[in-house]
Structures are given as structure tokens and as C-alpha cells.
Amino acid sequence: MGPNKKWVQIGIFAVVLIIGVFTIITNLSASDSKKYPQQGDKATNFSLVGLDGKTHELSDYKGKPVLVNFWGTFCPPCKEEMPALQKQYEKWSKEGVVFLEVNVDKNKVTVQSFMDQYKLNMPVLLDAKEVVRKQYGVMDYPTTFFIGTDGKVSIKKIGQMTETFIDESIAKLVNKS
Numbered sequence: 001m002g003p004n005k006k007w008v009q010i011g012i013f014a015v016v017l018i019i020g021v022f023t024i025i026t027n028l029s030a031s032d033s034k035k036y037p038q039q040g041d042k043a044t045n046f047s048l049v050g051l052d053g054k055t056h057e058l059s060d061y062k063g064k065p066v067l068v069n070f071w072g073t074f075c076p077p078c079k080e081e082m083p084a085l086q087k088q089y090e091k092w093s094k095e096g097v098v099f100l101e102v103n104v105d106k107n108k109v110t111v112q113s114f115m116d117q118y119k120l121n122m123p124v125l126l127d128a129k130e131v132v133r134k135q136y137g138v139m140d141y142p143t144t145f146f147i148g149t150d151g152k153v154s155i156k157k158i159g160q161m162t163e164t165f166i167d168e169s170i171a172k173l174v175n176k177s
Contacts, residue, residue: 036137039156043068043147046132048102048125051112056100056125058147065173066098066147067166070133072105073114075141077160082118084163089122092170102127104141148173 037044043066047057058066069085071078089099101124103111108126115124127133136145146155146169155169 036135037145037153037156039153041153042151043145043153044135046135048127048132051108051115051124051126056123058100061098061100062151063149064096064098065149065170066100066145067170068100068102068136068145068147069142070102070104070127070136070138070144071142072103073110074105078142079118081142081160082120084161084166086118086120086122087163088166088170091167092174095174097170097174099123100125102132104128104130104133146170146173 043058045057045059047055050056058068071081073079085099085101093099099122101122103124104127105111106128108128111124111126115121125132136143140158142160144155144157144161145153146157148154154173157165157169161169
């Protein structure tokens with residue numbers, strides 16, 4: 001039994017090693033720009049339920065500038081960015097700019113408590129299963145997509161944004177239309 005056990009272990013190790021190498025090669029050879037929307041690409045449509053209980057589809061906002069922000073209550077830079085996003089939401093939503101805050105937390109109550117605590121009233125969409133996060137290839141939080149009236153990604157920003165950056169980016173979207 002002893003020698004056979006050793007060969008079984010070696011066989012299992014070899015299979016795991018081959019699968020690992022295959023996975024790494026496949027991921028390295030895949031072009032990220034083809035898999036996920038990048039600057040200049042058409043934004044991928046999605047449908048999510050919001051904290052308001054309504055279903056929101058990106059295509060519902062066709063012809064309007066849209067800011068799609070991926071965030072979580074667990075993310076310190078996301079928390080720091082929220083007051084700036086709220087101020088810009090108050091300013092630009094009157095001009096027809098759509099803000100969609102895509103939250104990846106697992107618990108709706110946590111998200112609602114966060115919004116109440118910080119007195120935020122932007123539309124929050126719930127992506128607990130991270131379907132849209134994966135569609136957009138978001139790996140870091142926050143990540144924001146500024147989508148023009150033509151439905152194309154104008155700016156993709158990974159990381160925390162300042163209020164000035166948000167304002168200037170939206171101004172560019174609005175002035176293009």
C-alpha cells in the first residue's frame with residue numbers, strides 16, 4: 001500500500017499542477033480589453049434591483065450621461081468618496097445626469113443603514129451576486145465609469161475620486177452632448 005499511495009499523491013499533484021498552469025496561461029492570453037468595457041467601448045447593458053425596490057436597466061437611460069460607481073460599505077476609499085458623489089449628484093441630476101451607485105455588499109440592510117447614516121440619497125443598485133461587477137471587470141473599489149450620451153465609456157476611473165475630478169468629468173460628458 002505504501003508505494004502505491006506515493007504514486008497516487010504524485011498523480012494528484014501532477015493533475016493539479018497541469019490545471020494551474022493551464023488556468024494561468026488562459027488568463028494571461030485573454031485580452032482584457034475584449035472581455036470588459038474600456039474607455040471608448042460601448043457600455044455593457046445590465047439590470048439590477050435598487051434599494052428603492054425598482055429594477056434599473058442601463059439601457060433605460062439611453063441618450064443621457066451616466067455615472068456608474070462600483071463600491072462597498074467595507075471599502076474605506078468608497079466611504080470617503082461618498083460625500084463628494086452626493087454633492088455632485090445634487091448638482092448634476094438636475095441637468096439630467098444619471099448616477100447609479102452599484103453596491104457589492106451582501107446585505108441590503110447594511111447598505112440602507114450606510115445610506116441613512118451618511119444622509120445619502122443617490123440611487124443605489126444591489127449587485128450582491130457580483131454579476132455586473134464581473135461583467136465590467138471591476139477588481140478594485142471604488143471603480144467608476146463615466147458613460148456618454150452615445151452609450152460609450154468616456155472615462156474609467158479606478159480608485160477614489162475628488163469632488164473636482166467628478167465635476168470636471170461630468171462637465172466633459174455634458175458638453176459632448
